[in-house]
Amino acid sequence: MENKTEIITILGVGNILLTDEGFGVHVIRELEKRYNFPENVRVMDGGVLGLNLLSVILESDKLIAVDVIRSGGAPGTLYRIENDEIPTRIKSKNSLHQLDFIESLTKGAAIGDIPYTVIIGTEPKDIENHSLELTPEIQKAVNPVIDMVLSELDNLDIKYKKKN
Numbered sequence: 001m002e003n004k005t006e007i008i009t010i011l012g013v014g015n016i017l018l019t020d021e022g023f024g025v026h027v028i029r030e031l032e033k034r035y036n037f038p039e040n041v042r043v044m045d046g047g048v049l050g051l052n053l054l055s056v057i058l059e060s061d062k063l064i065a066v067d068v069i070r071s072g073g074a075p076g077t078l079y080r081i082e083n084d085e086i087p088t089r090i091k092s093k094n095s096l097h098q099l100d101f102i103e104s105l106t107k108g109a110a111i112g113d114i115p116y117t118v119i120i121g122t123e124p125k126d127i128e129n130h131s132l133e134l135t136p137e138i139q140k141a142v143n144p145v146i147d148m149v150l151s152e153l154d155n156l157d158i159k160y161k162k163k164n
Contacts, residue, residue, distance in 0.1 A: 072153070
């Protein structure tokens with residue numbers, strides 16, 4: 001029996017031109033700056049690629065997505081939504097790209113096996129104004145979300161190293 005190494009994808013999605021909407025991409029950039037990951041862990045900026053991410057999703061054994069999640073909480077509220085909870089927790093378009101991302105997961109399930117998926121995110125403050133910077137409340141969520149992503153990797157027994 002072949003012993004296949006699982007592919008873990010950490011995917012940040014969002015539009016960095018619209019203030020907090022780019023949160024997932026900002027988190028991914030910080031992860032890449034701060035840590036080295038083993039070859040089987042892909043850290044990817046998914047931007048607003050939506051359905052174009054389908055192949056990335058289907059090639060993964062586990063998917064950790066980072067995004068903003070509008071759920072009615074205070075700006076900066078942290079969320080972790082996993083697997084079967086995703087369609088019920090995200091029923092409406094939370095951001096400009098999110099429907100495409102959820103649609104990618106749904107289409108992936110229709111044509112193949114989608115990976116076990118966890119979405120980690122924060123309640124945004126501003127996803128409408130043009131700025132490359134996160135609002136201060138959402139900037140404060142970057143480190144706790146990085147910790148949540150690393151905790152997911154710890155639970156999968158994935159070894160990563162902090163860069164000097």
